[in-house]
Amino acid sequence: MYVWRNFFVVLFFFISFLLWETWKQKDIYLHVNKTVSFLNNSNLINNYSFKNSKSNILVKTDVLKIEINLHGGDIEKAELLNFKSKLNSSEPLVLLNTKKDFLYQVQSGLVGKNGLEKLDNNIRPLYISDNKYYELSHNKKEIKIPLTFVSSNGVIYKKIFILKPGQYDIIVKYEIDNITNKNLELSMYGKLKQTLNYPKTPTTYKINFSSQTFRGAAYSSDNNKYVKCSFDSIINKPQEKIVVTHSGWIAMLQKYFVTAWIPDNTHFNTLYTNNLNNDIAEIGYYSNLINISPHSKVILSSKLWVGPEIQDVMANIAPHLDLTVDYGWLWFLSQPLFKLLKFLYSIFGNWGISIILITFIIRGLTFPLTKFQFKTMIKLRDLQPKINFIKEKFKNNKRKLSEEIVLLYKKKNVNPLGGCLPLIIQMPIFLALYYMLIGSVELRHSPFIFWIKDLSDQDPYYILPVLMGLTMFFIQRITPNNISDPLQKNIMNYMPIFFTVFFLWFPSGLVLYYVISNLITIIQQKLIIRNLNKFKQ
Numbered sequence: 001m002y003v004w005r006n007f008f009v010v011l012f013f014f015i016s017f018l019l020w021e022t023w024k025q026k027d028i029y030l031h032v033n034k035t036v037s038f039l040n041n042s043n044l045i046n047n048y049s050f051k052n053s054k055s056n057i058l059v060k061t062d063v064l065k066i067e068i069n070l071h072g073g074d075i076e077k078a079e080l081l082n083f084k085s086k087l088n089s090s091e092p093l094v095l096l097n098t099k100k101d102f103l104y105q106v107q108s109g110l111v112g113k114n115g116l117e118k119l120d121n122n123i124r125p126l127y128i129s130d131n132k133y134y135e136l137s138h139n140k141k142e143i144k145i146p147l148t149f150v151s152s153n154g155v156i157y158k159k160i161f162i163l164k165p166g167q168y169d170i171i172v173k174y175e176i177d178n179i180t181n182k183n184l185e186l187s188m189y190g191k192l193k194q195t196l197n198y199p200k201t202p203t204t205y206k207i208n209f210s211s212q213t214f215r216g217a218a219y220s221s222d223n224n225k226y227v228k229c230s231f232d233s234i235i236n237k238p239q240e241k242i243v244v245t246h247s248g249w250i251a252m253l254q255k256y257f258v259t260a261w262i263p264d265n266t267h268f269n270t271l272y273t274n275n276l277n278n279d280i281a282e283i284g285y286y287s288n289l290i291n292i293s294p295h296s297k298v299i300l301s302s303k304l305w306v307g308p309e310i311q312d313v314m315a316n317i318a319p320h321l322d323l324t325v326d327y328g329w330l331w332f333l334s335q336p337l338f339k340l341l342k343f344l345y346s347i348f349g350n351w352g353i354s355i356i357l358i359t360f361i362i363r364g365l366t367f368p369l370t371k372f373q374f375k376t377m378i379k380l381r382d383l384q385p386k387i388n389f390i391k392e393k394f395k396n397n398k399r400k401l402s403e404e405i406v407l408l409y410k411k412k413n414v415n416p417l418g419g420c421l422p423l424i425i426q427m428p429i430f431l432a433l434y435y436m437l438i439g440s441v442e443l444r445h446s447p448f449i450f451w452i453k454d455l456s457d458q459d460p461y462y463i464l465p466v467l468m469g470l471t472m473f474f475i476q477r478i479t480p481n482n483i484s485d486p487l488q489k490n491i492m493n494y495m496p497i498f499f500t501v502f503f504l505w506f507p508s509g510l511v512l513y514y515v516i517s518n519l520i521t522i523i524q525q526k527l528i529i530r531n532l533n534k535f536k537q
Contacts, residue, residue: 057133057145059143060136062081063165064078066096070128071124072117073147075105078097080093080168083444096306105194106304108190110157111187111189113184115187127149128148130146144160145163155177155178155180168305169317171303176297176300181295183291184292185289188300191282192282192283192284193282194280195280213326216281218253220249221245226320226323229242229273239275240273241270247319248271256441257441259305261284261302262302262303263287270285303317309325309439309440310441311325330432334432337436341355351446355512360516373423376414379414380414386408452464454508457507458504458507464512470496471518474518475521
């Protein structure tokens with residue numbers, strides 16, 4: 001068995017996996033493009049946006065700037081003030097927006113017999129606000145934005161937004177004052193909706209095999225910690241009730257950022273998805289009916305997250321909300337790796353240095369596997385002349401040939417899988433690091449040194465990919481192999497070039513990891529060879 005060849009076989013499957021993930025995302029992207037032309041020639045957005053600058057109010061904290069439409073009291077625009085739209089830009093990142101060609105909104109309201117609206121129509125209450133602009137001052141712990149609506153029978157409805165400094169979670173609550181002599185029945189709902197086409201802005205969702213992440217909806221319930229709902233699956237079916245749950249949340253995800261409703265868990269809530277005219281995907285919830293006795297007051301509350309995917313903060317906001325960070329199917333490895341990376345960052349204050357240190361730690365822990373793998377490769381190389389002799393001797397008897405080779409392996413105490421097995425064991429760690437480095441918002445626009453201004457983006461001068469290719473070429477030269485076939489040798493010689501080109505578009509933070517990992521491999525192999533030579537002497 002050619003161990004070095006096996007190394008590239010494993011890497012080939014790794015690359016194939018990434019390309020497969022890209023193909024799935026591209027398939028969704030093509031479906032999106034088909035709907036854009038229809039969307040731009042229709043009045044669909046106008047039917048859902050209720051955009052009216054005269055009825056909008058602005059709210060600003062130190063981290064958020066939101067725009068609330070008094071028609072329904074919905075947040076139609078949200079800017080994240082601590083995140084720029086692109087590197088070196090002065091413009092804040094716009095997460096929620098309501099435009100003619102794009103809609104991404106959070107909505108909430110009251111439905112039912114005595115609610116203010118219905119889920120299936122566009123009639124919304126017009127609230128009254130005392131001010132058009134609210135700003136959280138430095139000496140205040142919170143800011144409240146009360147919106148008031150009085151029904152024809154005198155019931156007073158107040159929709160109140162509560163924002164706090166440095167926080168991306170917003171409390172949205174309703175105070176219903178039933179001054180009538182009749183019993184009221186209603187329930188609270190919240191929903192997130194977004195058009196399929198993504199606007200051509202710096203936050204555009206890119207189809208890139210090296211940094212693809214999930215864009216779509218997700219939810220959590222009593223029985224499921226985290227379930228994804230792709231936009232494609234939502235669009236391909238009408239309104240669907242997902243589950244009735246006591247706890248949980250609903251969310252819409254994209255790379256680095258998320259919006260989520262976390263309903264009050266004192267009531268049962270029904271989670272659902274909806275397809276709005278094949279162009280807007282919606283995920284929402286509504287609570288069970290709540291009775292309000294005559295001359296009594298009831299408060300219904302929910303939390304809304306509008307911001308970056310900060311794992312430790314989101315975990316405190318709601319159980320399993322931190323799983324919205326798209327670490328893929330190896331999240332159980334990526335999460336502890338990120339905690340280690342964040343711990344290193346808290347000491348050194350540079351994400352690039354933290355990546356270098358975590359590479360040393362991981363390669364140090366896996367050194368016994370590397371040593372075992374390298375020794376196996378040397379043994380197999382030394383046995384190659386005897387294997388060639390057996391092949392020549394029993395070339396006409398394949399059964400005897402296999403038996404003799406297996407007997408030789410047993411006699412020399414060599415496991416032919418020993419050179420490949422350690423690599424297979426290490427591959428999940430590499431994949432987990434890959435997901436962690438491309439999915440953590442903390443690395444967005446984070447500089448390293450000199451020309452690396454953003455570890456989440458590709459190297460602008462391709463220096464790191466070239467260094468990776470050179471170190472890979474050097475590893476190839478010092479690693480023992482038993483390949484005699486000329487074709488295989490030529491393929492092996494071109495491998496560093498292939499991987500250099502492949503890594504040109506990878507995030508520089510990930511390429512930095514592989515460069516350092518290759519340098520450590522070179523050092524480790526030199527040490528192993530030196531120790532083996534001393535042992536032979």
